[in-house]
Amino acid sequence: MLRRLHKIGIATFIVVLLGSQFYGIGMASSEQTLDQLRASIFARLEARETRIDFDYVGDRKELSARIGSLLKGVFAQDDYLAYNVDSYLYTIRTRNGAAKINLAVAYRESAVETSIVDAKVRALLPGILANAAGEERQARAIHDWIVTHVAYDESLQHYTAYDALTSGTSVCQGYALLAFRMLQLAGFETRIVEGSVQSGSHVWNLVKVNGRWYHMDATWDDPVPDRPGRVGYAYFLKTDAQMERDHQWTKRYPAAE
Numbered sequence: 386m387l388r389r390l391h392k393i394g395i396a397t398f399i400v401v402l403l404g405s406q407f408y409g410i411g412m413a414s415s416e417q418t419l420d421q422l423r424a425s426i427f428a429r430l431e432a433r434e435t436r437i438d439f440d441y442v443g444d445r446k447e448l449s450a451r452i453g454s455l456l457k458g459v460f461a462q463d464d465y466l467a468y469n470v471d472s473y474l475y476t477i478r479t480r481n482g483a484a485k486i487n488l489a490v491a492y493r494e495s496a497v498e499t500s501i502v503d504a505k506v507r508a509l510l511p512g513i514l515a516n517a518a519g520e521e522r523q524a525r526a527i528h529d530w531i532v533t534h535v536a537y538d539e540s541l542q543h544y545t546a547y548d549a550l551t552s553g554t555s556v557c558q559g560y561a562l563l564a565f566r567m568l569q570l571a572g573f574e575t576r577i578v579e580g581s582v583q584s585g586s587h588v589w590n591l592v593k594v595n596g597r598w599y600h601m602d603a604t605w606d607d608p609v610p611d612r613p614g615r616v617g618y619a620y621f622l623k624t625d626a627q628m629e630r631d632h633q634w635t636k637r638y639p640a641a642e
Contacts, residue, residue, distance in 0.1 A: 417443050419455060426488065427459045430466055433496035437488040445484050449477065452486075464577040465565055468558060468588070469494040469545060494562075498547040502563075505550050506570050514571065520594045521622070524601065527567045529616050531603045535560060536611035557604040561588045564603050568592050580634030589620070591638055598641040600628040 422441060429437045441448055452475065460467040471491040478485045494502070509530070517526040531549075538554040546562040549555040555563075561577050568575040574593040578600070581587055589602035602620035620628070625641045 417441075419443065419447065419451060422448075422486075423455055423459055426456070427462055430459065430470075430490065431463070433492055433499070435490055435492070437490065439486040439488075441484040441486055442482070445479050445482070448484055448486075452477065464575075465499075465546075465562060465569075468562055468577055469499070494545040494547050498545070502546045502550060502566055503570070506563075506567050510567065510571055513567075520573070523571060524568065524573065524592055524594050525621065527564065527571060528601060528603055528606065528621055531560060531564055531567070532607045532616045533614060535563065535603075535607065537604065537607060537609045539609070557588050560604040560607070561590050564590045564592075564601065576638055578634050578638055579636060580632055582632055587632065589632070591641060592622075593639070594622060598639040599623060600625070600632070600641055602628075602632070 422439060422443075425439065426437060456473070456475070460470065469492055471493045473488060473490045475486065475488045478487075513526050513530050514523050517523040534553060535549045536554045538548075538556050538559070541556055543549070543552055543555040544558045545555065546559055546566055549559040549563045565575050565577055568590070576591040577588055578591055579586075579588050582605075587604075589600060589604065591598050592601050593599075599622040600620065601622060605620045606617040608615050608617065623641070628641070
């Protein structure tokens with residue numbers, strides 16, 4: 386059951402530069418409000434753009450004060466996106482009532498790889514769910530497929546749903562991302578939970594089944610070293626009280642009661 390510590394979540398490296406000099410940045414869109422800016426950044430992150438440039442003509446002081454929380458809010462809109470971002474760097478340069486924002490982003494999973502994940506998941510789901518009547522059995526079928534087709538990556542080199550599907554191995558982040566996408570495309574509400582266990586940082590899922598939220602940790606239900614065909618259920622559809630015995634989380638998530 387012991388998994389070694391590895392990096393999860395969004396690795397952030399943020400630089401804010403406020404000054405008077407503008408530099409040529411090529412194609413840039415112009416936004417007037419923070420809501421417009423938030424929507425534009427989200428759309429371009431979803432497209433996996435690595436260089437995102439904006440001219441902002443709204444309140445510069447408000448922008449400087451809120452850019453960090455704005456970006457966190459953008460990532461909070463989509464767990465799959467957030468946990469596929471490896472790092473990001475932004476700069477702000479101001480002059481004459483306007484600001485230029487440059488955002489550079491590195492992703493763990495490319496747009497092409499995400500499209501492959503979606504295509505594979507859509508192709509797999511009919512077979513996975515063929516004999517699963519009702520939401521609980523459907524969630525269990527997805528859980529079981531992941532546990533029996535993915536092995537924990539003890540080399541700590543594979544992090545994504547794409548890795549899990551194409552190489553058959555990943556750390557917990559890949560398990561959680563693949564579960565998120567499978568559950569989502571099967572019609573479930575789901576979240577990725579970031580927290581810790583005794584061995585270090587860890588992520589797993591929340592899934593809403595029959596109107597109630599439950600924890601689901603496919604990683605910890607998969608034996609290490611891998612035992613083909615063996616599936617555990619100690620961490621399948623568990624409440625907060627059951628899960629917090631050996632899992633901790635600090636962010637706010639829907640209550641699993």
